[in-house]
Amino acid sequence: VGAGSVVMDGARIESQSIVAPGSVVQKFMVIPSGELWAGVPCEKVRDLTEEEITSLRSSALHGVGLSEAHKDTTEKSFTDSEEERIVMENWASLESKRTPIRAPYGQFDAGPVGSGTHMNIPG
Numbered sequence: 001v002g003a004g005s006v007v008m009d010g011a012r013i014e015s016q017s018i019v020a021p022g023s024v025v026q027k028f029m030v031i032p033s034g035e036l037w038a039g040v041p042c043e044k045v046r047d048l049t050e051e052e053i054t055s056l057r058s059s060a061l062h063g064v065g066l067s068e069a070h071k072d073t074t075e076k077s078f079t080d081s082e083e084e085r086i087v088m089e090n091w092a093s094l095e096s097k098r099t100p101i102r103a104p105y106g107q108f109d110a111g112p113v114g115s116g117t118h119m120n121i122p123g
Contacts, residue, residue, distance in 0.1 A: 016053050020045070 001013060002021030010028040013019060017031045020038030031037050034053060036045045048056075076084070 016048070018048065018052075018056070051071055 003064050007025045008027040010026040013031040014033040016033045023042040024040045026041045029034045034048050035088045038045050046069045
């Protein structure tokens with residue numbers, strides 16, 4: 001499944017298939033094995049070649065090997081994960097308190113102190 005893709009509830013992506021980056025797999029859609037799908041909503045582009053299917057298998061095995069080799073350096077303790085969750089919740093809380101400021105040439109979203117500002121200019 002490519003980066004930025006959205007897979008909706010109930011969708012099924014079978015093994016040895018490819019969903020292109022940025023695609024949207026709709027609810028209850030089935031992506032059959034051995035096919036390339038792309039688009040919003042995604043549609044079948046073509047069947048995969050035997051070479052592409054072999055490459056998918058090799059890439060998957062390589063990824064599993066890398067995760068095994070590096071799992072000790074990437075695993076977080078429960079305490080670290082919990083601290084990260086709390087920081088993210090606090091940031092989300094601050095983001096929800098933004099105050100939009102109307103200006104003649106656009107709109108500023110004044111965030112909490114230290115968070116910067118964001119300007120939306122009508123297109």
